[in-house]
Amino acid sequence: MKPSQLFRSLRSRNYRLYFTGQSISLIGTWMQRMAVSWLVYRLTHSSLMLGIVGFAGLIPSMLFSPYAGTLSDRHSRYKILLISQIASMIQSGVLAGLVLFKFYNITAIILLAIAQGIINAFDTTSRQSLMIDLIDNKEDLPNAIALNSSMVNLARLLGPAIAGVILSVFGEGICFLIDFLTFIAVIISLLMMRLQLLAPPKTDANIWEGLREGYVYLKQSPNIGAAIMMLGASGLFLMSFSTLTPVFAKEVFGGDAETYSWFASVTGLGALISAIYMAGLKPGKDLLKFIGIAAVVFGISVVLFSRVTSLPLALFFIMLSGAGMMGQIAATNTYVQTNVPGYMRGRMISYYAMAFQGTLPIGSLLTGLVAHHLGAPLTVCLQGTAGIICAGLFIWGIRRRRQAQAQKPTLEYSDIA
Structure with a gap:
């Protein structure tokens, strides 16, 4: 495929601005995520506490996403997105201040994680449902979604790599400060946009x-329901295994912050490769089949990661897990956005966000709790096995529905005859 086709959605000025601003900001976001996990584990040496902090940061998505989705269908998605980015910048600044001034308080970290989770509930639904309004040619929407995933995972590759160096030399506070500064780029890009948005439909319903x-x-x-449920199952059983990667880095492989950064970076590399593949897909691809295959790859790679004792092999399997994870996420997002009407897009994206982010806190909490009793390797192995079972049920359910639809005209003809 020609580069012009691979990056075709960047021809739209508004999407180009969005892409540039987010690319910078997301590097800081991944630095912050890594630094928070490392800080918590350094202070507590507790798998359970890692799970609790992960739960606190993600549970608001499950609670607030449906409300946020409805709000974005009734009000300006652009304004909601701008406000959420400013709020995220403030949250990051407060976190940076606490750590730079050596106020190491786990309760404060948990409260700030909850605040960021609430902000993310509104940010995700408004950002994803606004995507179609940022591109000039609506046929480029799948490409824009895939490029957005590529951007996220390039940041996921670079952010942890940079954070690993900064954590080793300067500590967590500088990572949080850089994250705070990167929000300037995305806020400026949003303010530079020239959008012609249709007014949200007026309704008297509450x-x-x-x-x-x-x-x-x-x-x-x-x-659509099956695709979202499959993503929810992956969030519960598979994506939450990353809660324990600090434990694998330090306890299983005897490493340090740099080792932990390798795990995050190679996950991002696998996800980036998968997202670029998605960006090059031609219209008409069977996305439901792709979701099932990606989920199986995700589950198998997590099981294999949990069983190996060689660091290079572990890095390879965690990279493969990143590819499977991103393939499932991007395909689900594309399928939802291209199969729902505009007036319902915000609400369906909110369910997508609940599945993607809302089940992660429960999974993170359960992961930390089980690992506290069974150890990290066995816990992750059980998670991968559960993910494979869910993927098998998803594939079976889609095939069964398609077979029933294929037989329906024949049955109706027989009844008439």
Whole structure:
């Protein structure tokens, strides 16, 4: 595929601005995520505490995403996104201040994680549902989503690599300060956009009625529901295994912060490769089949990662897990956005966000709790096995529905005859 086709959505000025600003900001975001986990484990040496902090940072997505999705369908998604970015910048600045002034307080870290989780609930739904308004040619939407995933994972590759060096030399506080400064880029890019947005449809129904409408629509769309549920299962059993990567880095492989950064970076590399592949897909690809295959790859690679004792092999399998994870996430996002009407997009994205981020806190908490009793390797092996079972059930369910749909015309013809 020609580069012009691979990057075709960047021809849109607004999307180009968004892509540039987010590329810079997300490097800081991944630095912060890595630094928080390392800080918590350095201070507590507790797998359970890693799970608790992960739970605190992600549970707001499950609680607030449906409300945020309904809000984005009724108000300006652009304004919600701008406000959420400013709020994230403030949260990052407070975290940087606490650590730079040596105020090492786990309770404060947990409260700031909760605050960021609430902000992310509104940020994710507004950002994802705004995507289609940032591109000039609506046929470029799948490419824009895939490039967005590529951007996220390039940041996931670079952020931890930079953080690993900074953590070893300067400590966590500088990582948080850099994250604070990178928000300047995304805020400026948003302010430079020239958007012509349609006014949200006016309605007299209250916001809870909007939530109910979204739930009814989801029930009437079994394939969308199945894709979102599969993503939720991966969030619960598979994605949460990353909660224990500091334990693997330090206890299993006898490493340090740099070793931990390798895990995060190679995960990002695998995810980046997968996202670039998604960006080059031609229209008409069977995304549901792709979701199932990616979920199987994800589960198998997590099991293999948990069983190896060689660091190079572990890095290879965790890279493969990143590819499977991103393939599933990007394909689910594309399938949802290209198969729902505009007036329902925010609410469906909110369910997607709940599946993607909302199940992670429960998974992180359970992961930390089980690892506290069974150890990290066995816990991760059980997680991968559960993920493989869920992927198998998803593939079986899609095939069964398609077979029923294929037989339906024949049955109706027989009845008439």
